[in-house]
Amino acid sequence: MPRRADAERNRDKILTAARAALAEQPGASMAEIARRAGVGMATLYRNFPGRRELLEALYTDEVDLVVSAATATAGAPPGDAFLSWLHAFIAFSTGKRAIASELLSRPDADPSMFNTNRDRVLASGRPLLAAAQAAGDIRTDLTLEQILDTIIALARIHGDATYLAPILQVAFDGLRPPA
């Protein structure tokens, strides 16, 4: 049996390799992921009993980044803290797309995984939004759900990062209280 640190290192290597492989080629095979991670198939399946478990771990990892972005902003002015969390949410919203679409197309799709993670995202952003609205940094006529729907819709617009950047900036500026 590998020591605990080795096991964790393998798990991380697999997740990193899987993220890169799926970003390049949605649907990349388990064999390709093992090859990239430099581990055997036995190690891959010891860590993730199946493809679905691997995809769910990747998805949950992306959500972890959003949740931890909420605490990374401690000390910043409330409006900046919220908008910086929103930037993490945009990265998540874009990065998870291929993973989510494959997971949702599976016959064994587990919607509760998405609901749990959606709840975690909302719970991490809600106190930041409340503080930013209380400080007068963010307009008060939108809920967190409305703000996230806005960001999700804009991040889906077809175009490269240069095309999308000013579009997202419109939303960021528009979230400030009207003069």
Place this chain on the structure above:
Amino acid sequence: MPRRADAERNRDKILTAARAALAEQPGASMAEIARRAGVGMATLYRNFPGRRELLEALYTDEVDLVVSAATATAGAPPGDAFLSWLHAFIAFSTGKRAIASELLSRPDADPSMFNTNRDRVLASGRPLLAAAQAAGDIRTDLTLEQILDTIIALARIHGDATYLAPILQVAFDGLRPPA
């Protein structure tokens, strides 16, 4: 033969009835549209040789409203004129959806009709945006295409008018030059 004025009145009655019928029930039949318009099938088909021609006329009518909104704003401050045109575009973007989706799903779909109408929309808004940007009323880091993509994406968000109103307001406020 009916007199010219009667013929135009029939055409208008059919278009109005078709718009109402399709808004209530996408895919409403030609017979249902004739019944609502209070005209016979012969009159319906004399005006529109087929369903596709009727749908295209409805679509073009919606575009006409956007184009005429561009001139209706003469005299208003340039920023307000552009945003008021953008409101007409939102109504178009929402109203045409069922018609466009049926037209696009037809085996005899004519993409040039969409391209021509898209060009007419862009041509009607472009001078308004240029004037509003020159006057410092609208930010200058977005093209008309980027602004319309923003509006289209937001207008598609799932929710009723009350849910969408503040979301669209974020975009409208965000289009003003940053302070």
